[in-house]
Amino acid sequence: MKRLMRILDAGNVVLSGWCGITDPRYLEAIAEYDFDAIVLDMQHGFFDETTVQNAIATLVARGKAPLVRIPLARWDTAARVLDFGALAVIAPMINTAEDARSFVSATRFVPVGERSFGPRHAASLYGIDTNEYLQNFDQCSLALAMIETREAYQNLDEIIAVDGIGGVLIGPGDLSISFRQNPIPDAYGVDTIDVVKDIVARCKQAGIKTAAFSIDPKAANMLHGLGVDIISVGLDVTYIAEGVKAHFAGLDFR
Ligand code: 3PY
Ligand code: MG
Numbered sequence: 001m002k003r004l005m006r007i008l009d010a011g012n013v014v015l016s017g018w019c020g021i022t023d024p025r026y027l028e029a030i031a032e033y034d035f036d037a038i039v040l041d042m043q044h045g046f047f048d049e050t051t052v053q054n055a056i057a058t059l060v061a062r063g064k065a066p067l068v069r070i071p072l073a074r075w076d077t078a079a080r081v082l083d084f085g086a087l088a089v090i091a092p093m094i095n096t097a098e099d100a101r102s103f104v105s106a107t108r109f110v111p112v113g114e115r116s117f118g119p120r121h122a123a124s125l126y127g128i129d130t131n132e133y134l135q136n137f138d139q140c141s142l143a144l145a146m147i148e149t150r151e152a153y154q155n156l157d158e159i160i161a162v163d164g165i166g167g168v169l170i171g172p173g174d175l176s177i178s179f180r181q182n183p184i185p186d187a188y189g190v191d192t193i194d195v196v197k198d199i200v201a202r203c204k205q206a207g208i209k210t211a212a213f214s215i216d217p218k219a220a221n222m223l224h225g226l227g228v229d230i231i232s233v234g235l236d237v238t239y240i241a242e243g244v245k246a247h248f249a250g251l252d253f254r
Pocket of ligand 2: 092171
């Protein structure tokens with residue numbers, strides 16, 4: 001159950017997949033690969049409360065850490081996915097210390113937050129009782145604040161100083177949109193790459209975890225070079241597209 005934290009505490013990078021397709025067969029198929037974790041996306045992906053609950057169980061049964069991105073400012077969902085057994089909750093668009101405090105309030109038990117007691121299902125999923133959950137498990141419920149706007153960057157020090165924020169997750173697409181004021185994303189482009197480097201450096205100095213989304217292996221390698229702790233590479237549609245492309249490239253009749 002502490003797989004995620006064990007990997008992080010050993011200083012190793014967590015390699016994560018990213019999935020918004022809710023079909024269990026699809027999730028089982030990508031869980032066959034050597035991901036340490038999979039992000040289940042409720043913001044832009046199709047997961048709802050029922051499908052995310054089933055997906056978390058599917059991943060736990062396969063030894064993959066379930067990380068869940070909740071929809072915007074849905075603190076009720078943040079608490080529920082932890083009750084369902086998520087090991088990390090990712091909150092999009094955390095722009096201020098106040099946003100960060102609301103996030104922490106929903107996801108951490110007292111005295112750090114005000115999470116309501118109800119982790120029976122999460123505990124049983126990991127084969128422990130609720131006492132054990134309370135003793136150990138709270139440390140394994142990472143609250144990852146997404147930093148993906150200019151405002152968030154301006155407020156970075158205050159956001160990461162909020163007690164209970166376990167780390168940040170950089171959303172490079174929205175970050176570029178916000179900085180460039182252009183709806184076409186330019187992830188890790190010239191206008192934001194130094195911002196990304198600075199976010200990683202400041203989080204490291206503050207002693208919190210860093211995570212980031214990457215669309216392809218090149219971007220993932222770049223993040224690894226920066227020392228990012230949790231790196232997601234690609235997402236469901238790119239896994240399908242790359243697989244189809246590889247099949248077509250191998251055909252000698254088309
Ligand atoms: C972004 O790049 O904005 C993200 O949210 C990654 O999914
Ligand atoms: Mg985003």
